[in-house]
Amino acid sequence: MQELVTIKTFNTHADLGVVQSYLEAAGIRCFVMDEYINTVNPFYTNATGGIKLQVPESEAPEAARLLIEGGFAKPEDFEVPREMVAIGKALERIKKIFNKK
Numbered sequence: 001m002q003e004l005v006t007i008k009t010f011n012t013h014a015d016l017g018v019v020q021s022y023l024e025a026a027g028i029r030c031f032v033m034d035e036y037i038n039t040v041n042p043f044y045t046n047a048t049g050g051i052k053l054q055v056p057e058s059e060a061p062e063a064a065r066l067l068i069e070g071g072f073a074k075p076e077d078f079e080v081p082r083e084m085v086a087i088g089k090a091l092e093r094i095k096k097i098f099n100k101k
Contacts, residue, residue: 002056002057002058003056003057004031004054004055004056004057005054005055005056005057005060006033006052006053006054007053007054007055007060007063007064007067008052008053008067008072008073008077009049009050009051009052009053010050010051010053011038011042011045011050011051012042012051013035013038013039013051016032016035016051016053018072019053019067019072020032020053022066022070022072023053023055023063023066023067026062026066028055028059028062028063028066029055029056029059030053030054030055031053031054031055032051032052032053032054033051033052033054034048034049034050034051034052035051038050038051039051064078
């Protein structure tokens, strides 16, 4: 099975259900993580990072497009933060240094 990626997080089960149904109706396979712990004890939502809606990595770009198109997300929700890009570039430079030997 391929890697799953979290496409969106939710604080409530009701919000999750709407978006999950929307994606599944469009043919996107969805999986849910931390649904039960957050439903049984809503006070754990911040500790667990919320209820996570996950999709197969290969379907993530289409799922993101659908979420934006459906008004469930904004394009900037899927942009990589500048800081992470800088860290990635730094790691690539470090890899090059150690591969020169």
